[in-house]
Amino acid sequence: xxxxxxxxxxxxxxxxxxxxxxxxxxxxxxxxxxxxxxxxxxxxxxxxxxxxxxxxxxxxxxxxxxxxxxxxxxxxxxxxxxxxxxxxxxxxxxxxxxxxxxxxxxxxxxxxxxxxxxxxxxxxxxxxxxxxxxxxxxxxxxxxxxx
Amino acid sequence: xxxxxxxxxxxxxxxxxxxxxxxxxxxxxxxxxxxxxxxxxxxxxxxxxxxxxxxxxxxxxxxxxxxxxxxxxxxxxxxxxxxxxxxxxxxxxxxxxxxxxxxxxxxxxxxxxxxxxxxxxxxxxxxxxxxxxxxxxxxxxxxxxxxxxxxxxxxxxxxxxxxxxxxxxxxxxxxxxxxxxxxxxxxxxxxxxxxxxxxxxxxxxxxxxxxxxxxx
Numbered sequence: 192x193x194x195x196x197x198x199x200x201x202x203x204x205x206x207x208x209x210x211x212x213x214x215x216x217x218x219x220x221x222x223x224x225x226x227x228x229x230x231x232x233x234x235x236x237x238x239x240x241x242x243x244x245x246x247x248x249x250x251x252x253x254x255x256x257x258x259x260x261x262x263x264x265x266x267x268x269x270x271x272x273x274x275x276x277x278x279x280x281x282x283x284x285x286x287x288x289x290x291x292x293x294x295x296x297x298x299x300x301x302x303x304x305x306x307x308x309x310x311x312x313x314x315x316x317x318x319x320x321x322x323x324x325x326x327x328x329x330x331x332x333x334x335x336x337x338x
Numbered sequence: 339x340x341x342x343x344x345x346x347x348x349x350x351x352x353x354x355x356x357x358x359x360x361x362x363x364x365x366x367x368x369x370x371x372x373x374x375x376x377x378x379x380x381x382x383x384x385x386x387x388x389x390x391x392x393x394x395x396x397x398x399x400x401x402x403x404x405x406x407x408x409x410x411x412x413x414x415x416x417x418x419x420x421x422x423x424x425x426x427x428x429x430x431x432x433x434x435x436x437x438x439x440x441x442x443x444x445x446x447x448x449x450x451x452x453x454x455x456x457x458x459x460x461x462x463x464x465x466x467x468x469x470x471x472x473x474x475x476x477x478x479x480x481x482x483x484x485x486x487x488x489x490x491x492x493x494x495x496x497x498x499x500x501x502x503x504x505x506x507x508x509x510x511x512x513x514x515x516x517x518x519x520x521x522x523x524x525x526x527x528x529x530x531x532x533x534x535x536x537x538x539x540x541x542x543x544x545x546x547x548x549x550x551x552x553x554x
Contacts, residue, residue, distance in 0.1 A: 202341070205341060209341075209344075209345070212345075213348065216348070216349070216352050217352075220352050220355070220356045223356070224356060224359060224360065224363075227360075228359070228360045228363050228364070229363065252345070252349075255341070255345055256342055256345060258341075
């Protein structure tokens with residue numbers, strides 16, 4: 192019972208949400224760098240992943256100023272859906288899902304590997320890391336600091 | 339309060355990092371592209387390429403274009419203006435990069451019109467009537483055909499000429515040259531072999547003015 196009231200005013204868990212925000216910001220600026228500076232056009236699946244990561248950068252920020260623990264309620268679902276898209280994209284990318292099944296136009300193939308950093312880091316892989324990092328932190332946060 | 343400062347500082351850091359990384363990337367790309375095209379100057383122009391302006395001009399604009407490309411159409415009067423601003427000093431070489439579906443058919447109509455000395459008129463007509471013959475980014479040659487009346491073209495001859503192997507080969511060659519020169523979008527500009535890296539009216543104008551100043 193004490194547990195329920197103890198946290199309401201404290202800043203416990205701030206760091207977890209802050210790190211989540213860092214990840215979302217890195218993904219936001221990173222993806223903008225790839226498309227706007229390097230000029231690699233995002234395919235359809237990339238756009239779906241962007242749709243779910245961009246609002247996270249805003250939502251986490253709102254949840255940090257002032258610190259509001261209920262931010263986990265609004266952000267966790269977005270991150271989970273986003274992870275779904277990035278896993279699907281990764282499977283298309285690595286060939287587990289055949290090309291004919293992927294919802295891409297002829298002009299811009301989602302299966303085409305446009306960028307490989309250091310020979311093995313691909314964009315969908317980075318997306319999976321970002322989403323799962325956020326999900327893990329949010330789940331920990333939810334267990335320890337929310338409810 | 340201290341935490342809010344950390345957040346603000348981090349946000350600023352992200353923006354600054356982005357800008358710095360972008361400018362480093364762009365300046366490197368600038369150098370790289372410059373080197374590529376200087377090493378591949380022979381792909382820049384073919385003896386069959388249509389040219390406009392004085393042949394002895396010391397500044398040559400090479401433009402890879404697609405007849406169905408809206409930006410190419412928007413740049414056309416601007417490029418002409420830039421040539422007029424530097425009378426006798428700048429000429430234009432056109433190369434084909436038909437990226438839109440069926441654009442290559444439109445290009446062969448241009449080439450066939452060229453045999454009747456009506457290349458530029460046909461090109462301008464194509465740009466002028468974009469809305470009439472492009473549906474959702476797909477060129478409709480049959481619709482463009484109806485826009486050609488009034489130019490004084492011998493339509494029967496045009497119809498035969500546009501199917502020539504020679505024209506098909508020219509288009510193929512231009513597309514291959516574009517690949518060699520790393521041009522994947524239209525319009526793709528080179529001025530005296532130097533690529534227009536940062537795309538824009540002003541940037542093209544600057545590039546041309548620099549070359550004019552260097553050569554005259």
